[in-house]
Amino acid sequence: MSAVLDTVAKDAAAPAPRRATHTLEPRWVRHALITVALLFLTLFLFVPLVAVFFEALKRGWATYVEAVIDPDALAAIKLTFIAAGISVPLNLVFGVAASWAIAKFDFRGKSVLLTLIDLPFSVSPVIAGLIYVLLFGAQGWFGPWLMDHDIKILFAVPGIVLATVFITFPFVARELIPLMQAQGSEEEEAALVLGASGWATFFRVTLPNIKWGLLYGVILCNARAMGEFGAVSVVSGHIRGETNTMPLQVEILYNEYNFTAAFAIASLLALLALVTLAIKSLIEWRLHAARKTNLQMQTTEHRA
């Protein structure tokens, strides 16, 4: 997972790729490889993507709208926004704090800390949900106490939020750490020596430097938070109109053979995925362009 997330930082740090001037392999090999790659991607990516929207709109626009404005669907959409709205800012603050500590300072156990931050990526979503059942379930550590005080966490909104926070925990941190490490801390040191306070340095110097990486991490974090299924499914209890997020609503409708409605909600999530990919590509092209101008400036300075 981290390899996929690392691309921005790698992109920003690596030298510009050489232009493909000519190829050594015969023309037919080139065409065969392009064909195989395109067929594979069409079958695995393009056809499923088209199918989501086709299935959603199969019975016409009116049925589609009806499925989306169904009260249970709207409640699911609202809960999805609440879960993402809490977990993304929490993990954003964590990501900034962790990358500041890791990129700006040397300390013992740094590589252990980096591995621990990655942990939630390698835990199955089902196990992430199981954790909160063991902690807050009726037989769990805090179960009896919560019951005595009439606080509901499991099979209620707080459980869904907690599971989402766990699943999306590393996203912003993984994005910012390599970026801030590559940028170093000379600019911050200059600001501090000139008398800026620590917070002013962060907001006026660091934040403008990392804003694209930060945005990148936030949109990936948000996409995962809104789309999480396994972990949320274990802790939700599937109460219609109350503890169903959008992916869970998709599951319920699908299992009731209400395929059109299931795909209508699914198409909203697919749209979210497409918007996420579009913003991600825009940021990557931006960083790419910024790097190119940087390199040009360096070479002209060198010459002068």
Add this chain to the structure above:
Amino acid sequence: MNPFVSRSSANRVIPGFGLSLGFTIFYLALIVLIPLSAIFLKTFTMSWDAFWSAVTSPRVMASYRLSFGAALIGALINVIFGGIVAWVLVRYKFPGKRFIDALVDLPFALPTAVAGITLTSLYSSNGWIGQYLEKLGIKVAFTPLGVVLALTFIGLPFVVRTVQPVLEDAERELEEAAASLGASPWQTFIRVILPGIVPALLTGFALAFARATGEYGSVVFIAGNMPMVSEITPLFIITKLEQYDYAGATAIAVVMLVVSFVLLLTINLLQAWTRKRAGKS
């Protein structure tokens, strides 16, 4: 003097070390470490015999074989085709390349439940693709083959995205030198290009495999979920939970967690190897 800061640290001017590291460790403990330890502590309340019989029952053994077997096949498919996709995206120009490059991350951005119902409807016996495969006698949906398909889908970006940057940085001069010294394109590929991308291919394979072993959402719809035949381990954990067998569910979760930790360690070592290789060339 903070005991965590090594003496060689030159960054004396930068403030906020205590605050940022303190918050990082506090939040990490609160959200990840303490909750995760609940799993291990729960299994300590079981006797060894109870633990062993929970994690080795015939039904759970069948689920391990399916989960790990299908993840392995899916990751292998991705090594081959992901490698080709990365190569094509780095080396060749063709219309729509930017769009396709962006689309590679779709399995990563698309919610798993959406992927699950879509693949199921495509490959079921009256689906767009399933109806033709049915005529050939191939059943994908509700069989172990469907599990392989779903796990191939969700592992797709990993190999492409780990191999791509390595290929971009690869020195084309070496290939040209090999060719001018009389090597055939095939020899150049085997002797010059492949050794350079093997660490990245292995890393991508391990990442795709690790993701696939724990995957749930995209698989449950297409698998059919028949015990002993098409039931994946994460689903079996949920089945145990629904039977209120918390200890049994936790025991299986511990086995899966240990496997993921070993994989995480392997991936870290592989990535270090990739970086070392890249640094050398």
